[in-house]
Amino acid sequence: MNIESTAFNDLFVMNYNSFKDERGEFVKTIHKDTFIDNNLEWNFTESFYSVSHKNVFRGMHFQYSPNDHEKLVYVVKGSILDVVLDLRHSSDTYGKYYTIQLSDINRKGIYIGKGFAHGFLSLENDTIVEYHTTTVQNKQNEGGVKWNSFGFNLPILDPIISSRDIYFEDFDANKKYF
Numbered sequence: 562m563n564i565e566s567t568a569f570n571d572l573f574v575m576n577y578n579s580f581k582d583e584r585g586e587f588v589k590t591i592h593k594d595t596f597i598d599n600n601l602e603w604n605f606t607e608s609f610y611s612v613s614h615k616n617v618f619r620g621m622h623f624q625y626s627p628n629d630h631e632k633l634v635y636v637v638k639g640s641i642l643d644v645v646l647d648l649r650h651s652s653d654t655y656g657k658y659y660t661i662q663l664s665d666i667n668r669k670g671i672y673i674g675k676g677f678a679h680g681f682l683s684l685e686n687d688t689i690v691e692y693h694t695t696t697v698q699n700k701q702n703e704g705g706v707k708w709n710s711f712g713f714n715l716p717i718l719d720p721i722i723s724s725r726d727i728y729f730e731d732f733d734a735n736k737k738y739f
Contacts, residue, residue, distance in 0.1 A: 562592065564599045564672070569647055569654045571674025573601070574661060575635065579668045588668060590635055591693070601672055602631045605693035610637065613683035613690070618720040620680015621646055621706040621729065629739065630696040632679060635670030636663045639688025641681040646711055648738035649676035656734050658713050663690075676739040678706045680726075682715055704738070705729035 565574040580587040596603035611619065621644065624630055634643065643661050647654045662684075663669050673679055681690065708722065709715070710731035 562589065562595060564595070564601070567659055569645070569657075569659055570652065572645060572647075572659060572677065573599070573672040575633070575670035575672055577635070577668040577670060590670065590691075591633065602695050605633065605695055607697050608691065608693045610689055610691040613639075613641075613688045614721065615683055615686045615688075616717055616719070616721050617683045618680060618708055618715060618722050618726070619683075620644060620726065621678035621708055621711075622680065623648060623676075623678040623704045623706075623738075624696065624699065625702040625704050626739070628696045628699040628702040629675040630694040631675060632673040632695075633670060633693040634663070634673065634679070634681075635668075635691055636665055637689040637691055638665050639683065639685040640664035640666070641683055641688060641690060642716070643671055643681045644679070644713055645671065645673055646678040646706060646713075646732070647676070648678055648706070650737045650739060652676070656711065656732065658711060660713070678704070680708060682717070682720065706732045
């Protein structure tokens with residue numbers, strides 16, 4: 562795998578190698594030594610995956626300290642428009658967002674450091690997204706930012722959004738999230 566920096570500190574694009582033959586495909590998503598060589602946390606403590614219909618938007622989620630975490634996200638099947646919002650008040654990119662398309666074709670992933678909110682739009686039916694986090698999810702420390710409150714515009718008119726995500730508070734540039 563090749564790890565690519567972005568304009569955001571602690572946010573990296575993972576370019577995975579895909580090995581295909583007559584049996585199918587093989588992709589390595591975590592390699593301890595590569596993560597250590599790039600000063601990335603490699604010890605993930607919890608893993609999730611979601612299956613989404615086309616036009617589902619999930620996000621913008623994060624965990625407050627002490628349960629804040631690094632997160633590794635990639636697509637097993639289908640494609641997404643991934644969105645990451647910097648909530649680190651002291652960061653040069655505070656309140657700015659980063660987007661990237663992740664898919665089973667481009668085999669890209671994203672490594673998200675602590676202090677970011679994360680979400681994604683499913684671009685295909687039955688899209689499977691896998692996430693690994695460095696802390697265990699804690700309901701008391703869950704946070705969220707309303708998906709359309711920080712300058713990001715979805716490329717569709719009527720996203721399918723959970724009632725939980727619809728009622729997140731708007732992003733507040735004066736608030737200190739982290």
